[in-house]
Amino acid sequence: MERALNAESHTKWLGQNCRNERERAAWANCLKLYENTILQLNQTLDPTTKCTTFDAQTWLSTALTNLETCCAGFVEVSASNYMLALMNNNVTKLFNNTLAINNGSRTPVESYKDGFPKWFKAFADCGS
Numbered sequence: 001m002e003r004a005l006n007a008e009s010h011t012k013w014l015g016q017n018c019r020n021e022r023e024r025a026a027w028a029n030c031l032k033l034y035e036n037t038i039l040q041l042n043q044t045l046d047p048t049t050k051c052t053t054f055d056a057q058t059w060l061s062t063a064l065t066n067l068e069t070c071c072a073g074f075v076e077v078s079a080s081n082y083m084l085a086l087m088n089n090n091v092t093k094l095f096n097n098t099l100a101i102n103n104g105s106r107t108p109v110e111s112y113k114d115g116f117p118k119w120f121k122a123f124a125d126c127g128s
Contacts, residue, residue, distance in 0.1 A: 001041050004063075007091045008034040011070075014083065023083070026073035033066040040066075057102050064095040 011027075011034050018024040040059040044051055051059070074083045111118045 001038075001045060003091050003094055004034070004037055004041055008038060017083065019079070022077040023074075023079045026077045026079065027083075029073050030070040033070045037063040037066045053102060057099065060095055060099050060102065064092065064099065067092050067095070 008031075011030055015024070015027050015031075018027050040063045043049055044056045044059040049055075071080070074080045
């Protein structure tokens, strides 16, 4: 969380390096994506939300996608050569590692009925 908050703060500072409107738009999107990432991390870490390991995996995956989308925005406006170098903060690596640890430590236990997961309803059960 600390690294993500530092990265968000650093990203706010990067706005002054935007050279044109397209770069400013990519930067603004990046800021919003970092804000969403912080919210998702808070949901994962907040003990009152009763976050399951699967919820945590989903929120962490979404947070990682946000950061990748941020980078893709700068690549799209041809600002990746200098903006991404300024943004290098290893938060993406931390998310990747956390996802690997979280996923590797827990295997979902599926229960089956008639060869299908129990959550899968037969067509007759769907009211049709």
